[in-house]
Amino acid sequence: MRPLGGFRWLLAGALAAAAVATTFLAWPLRELRIEVNDLEFLSQRSEVLATDESVRATFGSDDRLIIALEGLGKEVTDPVFIDDARFFMGRIAADYNLDKLMLDRLYRARFRREPVAGEPYLLHPPGAAWIDRALLLTGTTGQIAAGRSRRAYFFEFPSFSAAGVESIVPLVRQAAADLDARRPGAYRVRLIGRQVVLNALGTSIFADLLRLLPWSFLLIGILFWILFRSWVLVSLAVVQSMATVVLTLAILARLGQPLSLMTAMIPVLITVLGIADEIHMFGEFLRLRTVYPERTAAALAWESLRRLFFPCTAITLTTIIGFASFLATDAPALRLFGLLAGIGLGISWVISITLVPAVLALVPIHARPRWSERTWSLEAAVPFLRSRAFPIGLSLLLLPGLFRLQIGDGWTRNFRPDHPVVQDVHWFEKESVGLYQFDLMLTRRDARPWSEPKLLAELSRLQREVAATPSVTASISIVDLVRDRAWELGDPAAPRPPIPASRTEVTRLIETYRIFNEQTLERLFLDREETSTRLMFGVASDDYATATRVHRALETAVRRNFPPGEVSARIGGSAERGAVLIESIVTNQGTSVGLSLLVSLLVLGLASGRWGPTLQCIAANIWALLLVLGAAGWLGIEMGVATSSFLALGVGVGLDYGIHLAFGQESVEGGPGAVFLRVAANVLVVGAGLAVLMLSANPTVAKLGFLIVLSLVASGYTAIVIFAQARQGRITSEPHPVR
Amino acid sequence: MAVLFVLALLLIFWQAWRTEPLPAAGYSSVTDPGGQVLPVAVPSWRALPQIPEGREERRSHLEGHAIGSATSQDPRLCRLFLRISTDHWLARSVSAQRWRELTPGQPGRPGPGGPPIWSFGPDGLLDDDDRDGDFLDPGELTSEGLGAEVEFFCPAPTGTRVDS
Numbered sequence: 001m002r003p004l005g006g007f008r009w010l011l012a013g014a015l016a017a018a019a020v021a022t023t024f025l026a027w028p029l030r031e032l033r034i035e036v037n038d039l040e041f042l043s044q045r046s047e048v049l050a051t052d053e054s055v056r057a058t059f060g061s062d063d064r065l066i067i068a069l070e071g072l073g074k075e076v077t078d079p080v081f082i083d084d085a086r087f088f089m090g091r092i093a094a095d096y097n098l099d100k101l102m103l104d105r106l107y108r109a110r111f112r113r114e115p116v117a118g119e120p121y122l123l124h125p126p127g128a129a130w131i132d133r134a135l136l137l138t139g140t141t142g143q144i145a146a147g148r149s150r151r152a153y154f155f156e157f158p159s160f161s162a163a164g165v166e167s168i169v170p171l172v173r174q175a176a177a178d179l180d181a182r183r184p185g186a187y188r189v190r191l192i193g194r195q196v197v198l199n200a201l202g203t204s205i206f207a208d209l210l211r212l213l214p215w216s217f218l219l220i221g222i223l224f225w226i227l228f229r230s231w232v233l234v235s236l237a238v239v240q241s242m243a244t245v246v247l248t249l250a251i252l253a254r255l256g257q258p259l260s261l262m263t264a265m266i267p268v269l270i271t272v273l274g275i276a277d278e279i280h281m282f283g284e285f286l287r288l289r290t291v292y293p294e295r296t297a298a299a300l301a302w303e304s305l306r307r308l309f310f311p312c313t314a315i316t317l318t319t320i321i322g323f324a325s326f327l328a329t330d331a332p333a334l335r336l337f338g339l340l341a342g343i344g345l346g347i348s349w350v351i352s353i354t355l356v357p358a359v360l361a362l363v364p365i366h367a368r369p370r371w372s373e374r375t376w377s378l379e380a381a382v383p384f385l386r387s388r389a390f391p392i393g394l395s396l397l398l399l400p401g402l403f404r405l406q407i408g409d410g411w412t413r414n415f416r417p418d419h420p421v422v423q424d425v426h427w428f429e430k431e432s433v434g435l436y437q438f439d440l441m442l443t444r445r446d447a448r449p450w451s452e453p454k455l456l457a458e459l460s461r462l463q464r465e466v467a468a469t470p471s472v473t474a475s476i477s478i479v480d481l482v483r484d485r486a487w488e489l490g491d492p493a494a495p496r497p498p499i500p501a502s503r504t505e506v507t508r509l510i511e512t513y514r515i516f517n518e519q520t521l522e523r524l525f526l527d528r529e530e531t532s533t534r535l536m537f538g539v540a541s542d543d544y545a546t547a548t549r550v551h552r553a554l555e556t557a558v559r560r561n562f563p564p565g566e567v568s569a570r571i572g573g574s575a576e577r578g579a580v581l582i583e584s585i586v587t588n589q590g591t592s593v594g595l596s597l598l599v600s601l602l603v604l605g606l607a608s609g610r611w612g613p614t615l616q617c618i619a620a621n622i623w624a625l626l627l628v629l630g631a632a633g634w635l636g637i638e639m640g641v642a643t644s645s646f647l648a649l650g651v652g653v654g655l656d657y658g659i660h661l662a663f664g665q666e667s668v669e670g671g672p673g674a675v676f677l678r679v680a681a682n683v684l685v686v687g688a689g690l691a692v693l694m695l696s697a698n699p700t701v702a703k704l705g706f707l708i709v710l711s712l713v714a715s716g717y718t719a720i721v722i723f724a725q726a727r728q729g730r731i732t733s734e735p736h737p738v739r
Numbered sequence: 740m741a742v743l744f745v746l747a748l749l750l751i752f753w754q755a756w757r758t759e760p761l762p763a764a765g766y767s768s769v770t771d772p773g774g775q776v777l778p779v780a781v782p783s784w785r786a787l788p789q790i791p792e793g794r795e796e797r798r799s800h801l802e803g804h805a806i807g808s809a810t811s812q813d814p815r816l817c818r819l820f821l822r823i824s825t826d827h828w829l830a831r832s833v834s835a836q837r838w839r840e841l842t843p844g845q846p847g848r849p850g851p852g853g854p855p856i857w858s859f860g861p862d863g864l865l866d867d868d869d870r871d872g873d874f875l876d877p878g879e880l881t882s883e884g885l886g887a888e889v890e891f892f893c894p895a896p897t898g899t900r901v902d903s
Contacts, residue, residue, distance in 0.1 A: 040761050052764075060769040089784035100777040102784070109781035109824050113861055115885030122861055122887045123781050123824040160766045256760045313740045317747055324751055332761055339758065342751040349744070489865060508867070508874075515864075517781065517806055517827050519774045528771070607740045 015358055026246045028253040034206050035162060035258035036198040038411065038574075041581045041641060043330035048580045051572035055439050058527045059534050060520065063159040067092075067172055068152050068190040068428065075150040076135075077128040082107060084183055085153055091175035098171060104155045105145035106131065111488055111516070123516060130492055137487060137496045139480030140521075143538075147431035154432065162202070165195040190424045192435060194574055197411050200421040201698075204414070205264040208696050215692045216271045217241060223685045224275075228282050230367030236359050237278050240351045241271040248344035261414070261642070262337040265693070265701065266344055272689030273319060273653060274348030276682055277312045278356060280660070283678050284308055285360055286369065301360035305353060311663050314607065315656035316349040318600045322652020325596035329588035338592070338648070391721050399626060401633030409582045409640025410542040414698045433474035433538030436547075439573035440466075440535040440554055445566060449530035450478060451506045456499045462561040463535055469553040471546045474538035478510075478525040485509045539575045544640075547579030582640055589644040596651045597622065608663060613723075617658030620722045624714035625650050628707060637707065642700045646707035653708075654715025657683065661723035676720060683716035773807050781824040788826060792851060798892050805830035817893035821859055821875075831875075838891055841875060845882040850890065858886035 042049055069088060074081040085107065093099035109123035116124050126134070134141045135150065146153050159165050169191060176189035217238050224234045245267045252263060284304040292300065323345070326338025415422045425435050448455060460479045467475040479499060486497040486509055500506050513522035526533050539550055551571060558569040597618055605614040625647060637643060657679045690712065693705025768775075788804075791797050801820045805828040812818070816832040819841075823829050833841070847855025857880035868876040880889050 037761060037763075039764065044761075056764065056767050058769065061764075061766045063766075086784050093782070093784050099782070099785075102782070103779050104783045105780075107783035109783065111861065111864070113865070115858075115861055115887075117885060119825075120858070120886070120888040121822040121824050122859075122864060125783065158766065161763060251755070255755055255758065257758070258760070310740055313744050317740070317744050320747055320751065324747070324754075327754060332758070336755075336758055339751050339755040342747075343755060346748040346751070512864075514771070514774055514806060515823060515829055517776050517779060517823070519770045520768070520779050523769050528769070603743060607743060 012362060015355065015362075018355065022243055022247060026250045029246060029250040030253075032249055032253040033258040034202045034260075034264075036202040036205070036261050037162075037258075037333075038194070038198060038577065038581070040260065040333040040336075041331050041585060042577060043584060044332065045330065046580060046584070047570075048572055048576050051439070051441060051570040052577070054570065055441050055534060055572050058441070058532050059524050061158065062524055063194060064156045065159050065165050065168060065191065065193040065195060066154050066156045066428075068147070068154050068192060068424075068431070070147070070152040070188040070190065072151075072186055072188060074186070076106065076146045076153045077131050077150070079128065080183075081153070082128070084179060084187065087182060088175055088179045088187075088189075089155065091178050092171055095171055098157065098168065101157050102155060103157070105141060106153055106155070110134075111512075113489075113491075133492050134488075138484040139476055139496075140484050143474045143476060144433055149431060152431050159193055159195045162195055162199055165193065166199050169196075190427065192424055192428045194435065197421055197425065197435070200419075201261065201411070201414055204419075204697060205261060206259070208698055208701065209259075209264055209267060212268050212692050212696060213245070213271065215695060216268050216689055219689055219692060220271070220275055220685070223688060224278075224282075227279070227369065227681060227685070228286065228367055229369050230365050232359070232363050232365050233278075233282050233367065236356060237275045240278065240348065240355065241275055243351060244270050244274045244344055244348040247347050248340060251343055252340055257336060257340075260333060260336075262333045262645075263340055265642075265645075265704070266337065266341050268693055269341060269649070269690070270344035270348060272686050272692075273345060274352075275689075276653075276656060276686050277308070277316065277349065277352040279682050279685055280308050280312060280678055281305070281352065281356055281360075283674075283681070286365075286367070287674070289365075290368070297364070298361035301357040304360070305357045309353070311660050312352065313349070314604065314663060315659050316345055317603060318596075318655045318659065319652035320345050321599045321603065322596040322648050322655070325592040325599065325648065325651075326588070328591050328595050331584060331588055334585070334588055334592070334645075337645075391718070395623075395627065398630035398634065401630035401635075402626065404633035404636075405629060406636075406638045407582060407586055407640070408544045408638035409585075409643075409700075410544075410578065412542065413640070414642075414700050416697060416699060429473070429540055434540055436539050436542040436575040436578065437573045438537040438539065438550055438554060438571060438575050440537065440558070441532060441570045441572065442535070442558070442562075442567045443532040443570075445568060447531055449503070450526060450533045451510060451530050452503050453499050453501055453506060456482065456506065458561055459533065459535070460499065462557045465557045465560070466535075466537055466550070466553050469550055471540045472537050472550055472553075473540050475535065476525070477535040478522075478533050481513070481522060481525055482506055482509050485512055536573070537575075542575060542578045544579055544582045547575045551576060551579060585641045586639055586644055589639075589647050593625075593647045593651055596648065600651070600655055604659065610662070613658075613662035616722050617655055617662055617719070620658045620718040621651060621654045621715055623722075624654055624711060624718040627714045627718070628711045631710060632707060637703055640700065642704045643707060646704055646711055649708050650711035650715060653686065654711055654719075657716045657719040658723065661719055676724070679716060679720065683712055687712045687716075776804055776806060776827045781826055785826065790851070794854070794892075801828050801890070802830065804828055807831065814894055817891050820890045820892075822888040833891075835893065838893075840877040842880045842882075843878050845880070848882050850888075854890075855882075857881060857889040858884050859889050860884065860886040 039049065069085055071081050089102065089104065093102060107126065110126045110130065111122055112124050135146055136142065144154065157168060172189065172191060179187055220241060221234050221238050224237045228234070248266060248270060252259065257263070281304055284307060285300055288300045288303055320342040323338040323341040326334040329335060412422050412425050428435060444450065450456065450459065456479050459477055463475050463477050463479065466472060482499065483496050486500060487494070489512070490497060500509065510522055510526070513519055524534065537550065539546055554571055601614060601618050604617065605611045608614060628646070628650065660675060660679050687709045690705060691709045693708065694702045696702045696705065791800050804826060805820060807830045812832050816834055817838055819831040819833050819838070820828040842857055845857065847857050850856035859880055863876065863879040864874050866876070867874055
């Protein structure tokens with residue numbers, strides 16, 4: 001073995017120290033949490049969050065976990081069903097805390113006008129006939145205590161936290177198993193709630209990450225092997241990717257931030273984007289070694305680094321700018337995503353300019369891929385450039401698709417249609433009020449109490465108008481509580497009474513909610529001073545179009561029913577949050593894309609002093625993004641929270657190709673087409689690497705992967721088309737003259 | 740370019756360190772103090788509860804399962820417990836005078852623990868005969884007949900537990 005020189009010993013020592021430092025820095029990774037929080041996509045100063053906070057402070061929290069017991073052959077009024085439901089709840093209530101927190105709206109004891117022998121109290125278990133009438137007549141029980149088919153019964157728990165909901169699930173599953181043992185195949189149990197969806201999404205993105213990351217590493221390994229035919233270079237690229245991912249996630253944990261819907265995409269992104277520099281570095285190193293066989297590996301590695309430092313630094317910087325432009329948005333999730341992706345790329349760049357040249361200098365590399373032995377003319381490297389009509393035709397074909405672009409999203413779109421969460425949510429939308437709701441909070445400016453019959457009548461009118469809007473599945477207000485209770489206290493055979501004529505009577509009815517230990521139910525709709533009230537409207541779906549339509553209906557109904565200045569109206573709730581979220585994300589994406597293009601233009605122009613090529617880079621990028629947006633329009637891919645993120649990535653990564661073509665020193669050793677070849681290889685490797693996202697179990701992430709790959713291919717293509725105009729070359733592919 | 744790059748990295752690290760994790764939205768309850776017993780409403784899944792028979796144990800159990808029990812209590816007043824459901828009571832602080840109005844001359848009947856109890860008919864909940872805003876009206880607690888159980892606990896020396 002050849003003895004190591006002093007310089008090589010130094011490099012080897014530095015590599016060992018780097019390995020130890022990496023292990024040390026990665027230590028916080030053990031504390032990384034996984035959490036999906038829909039609120040992190042909204043500006044913390046947004047009106048909807050302020051309204052939600054106000055609603056929570058005034059009416060109490062109403063986020064809940066709903067357990068649905070679906071009878072496969074019996075209705076909820078069947079005595080066997082009632083007995084089994086009681087058994088099922090009893091099994092869950094074996095847990096002390098769950099016993100205290102469970103709420104049963106259907107079978108809870110009711111007032112009876114006549115005393116019952118042997119039951120010395122006022123509230124008694126309801127009979128089947130009474131339940132039947134209640135489901136038919138009442139607003140509250142009729143809409144939210146049982147399914148429309150009468151075969152499903154709902155009871156609920158308050159949803160304190162994600163972890164709290166997660167801890168209830170196994171207990172419910174066990175109770176369901178016990179029920180199945182008692183009555184095999186007779187029931188199906190479903191868990192429904194916002195937190196259930198978000199928890200399932202958290203589990204799903206983690207499972208996705210565990211599946212996609214190894215595929216990314218494998219794909220990088222295969223592509224690097226095809227390109228460079230060297231196990232050393234393959235290992236180097238994979239090690240660099242893994243170190244980058246581990247360190248980036250460790251920083252995420254160190255910041256106390258969880259792995260969320262957005263940050264979960266970062267490992268795959270930086271794995272692939274981070275190795276883009278290596279394609280150029282390895283390519284240049286191998287070509288120089290062919291041309292200058294007399295030089296040492298250390299000298300060649302240094303020369304490669306010297307030549308590529310500016311373009312590699314510039315492309316990483318513009319990609320970081322692309323991500324960092326999310327800082328201009330007001331959505332915490334996007335800001336963190338941008339920052340962390342930037343940090344990841346920064347780490348990757350540091351490894352590229354330290355570890356990679358060090359390994360190239362230290363470890364013998366015997367590979368001699370054929371392409372490195374040839375010179376490349378422009379058209380030999382990118383033969384499809386002969387056609388001038390193609391780019392024009394492509395633009396004319398795709399750009400009209402921009403007018404077909406739609407905005408839309410929904411949390412359930414993050415699961416495949418056959419996912420149990422989606423099945424349960426869709427089932428619940430058909431059976432009951434749906435998972436998403438609007439809260440309309442009305443506060444009187446004149447301090448008159450909402451318990452006045454005249455004001456209740458106005459509320460009732462508004463409620464009816466909004467409830468008639470398509471997509472509104474249910475509505476509940478204090479009017480329902482008053483009328484329901486009037487019916488409960490009266491004759492069960494009679495219809496539901498109208499709003500009482502006197503305020504005294506209304507107050508008396510409301511007071512029974514406190515006496516019956518149901519004050520929580522009353523407070524959900526009327527505050528203590530009775531000057532603020534809330535109306536809840538369930539909606540059939542959480543998509544943008546539905547939420548926007550119902551929002552408009554709410555505003556119109558308020559304007560129509562209350563003179564200006566009489567009440568202040570605020571709209572909140574999960575459905576409203578969804579609509580605001582999508583709107584804000586799309587606006588934010590626009591802001592960040594515009595900003596990153598501007599900053600990239602300034603940085604590149606100022607740093608290079610060459611404004612012409614800089615403008616060409618930006619133009620190529622904008623052209624590419626417009627082509628992809630047009631394609632998305634034609635393909636019917638809606639722009640939502642995740643899908644619209646491809647724009648920022650398209651700027652950050654797409655600009656790289658233009659930069660290499662504009663500022664990469666055309667190596668005389670490789671011929672005029674060598675840089676174009678490397679860019680094409682870059683598009684292939686990065687595009688194929690990011691195509692891994694298309695394998696995601698999350699359809700939205702899969703669509704995002706498709707759009708990113710499309711934008712990379714488009715960016716590479718438009719950059720090559722634009723910069724190829726400035727270069728001339730002959731079609732040659734000759735053996736390289738060795739110097 | 741390198742300087743710009745390092746500056747950009749420093750900037751994003753600085754921003755990242757300034758970014759606080761989002762706090763979870765807290766769970767808030769707005770019911771009145773003493774206005775709620777857990778579980779909310781009347782649990783349908785429970786068997787009938789066992790109520791202690793000794794005076795103090797019984798009173799303690801009733802207080803722990805009563806609406807309105809957390810309000811400050813005047814030790815000179817009697818505590819009235821009206822049984823609303825299997826699992827909860829409505830608690831009131833009433834004067835001896837008020838107690839006499841509610842049970843005019845009726846001695847009550849022996850309760851589960853020995854001392855007397857009265858009955859409150861469900862109809863009583865639906866009216867307010869004396870229009871004082873309280874559904875408990877004079878004469879509505881009877882010794883005989885079906886209805887919800889009512890018990891009184893008065894301070895000494897008036898009596899350990901009211902026996903008519």
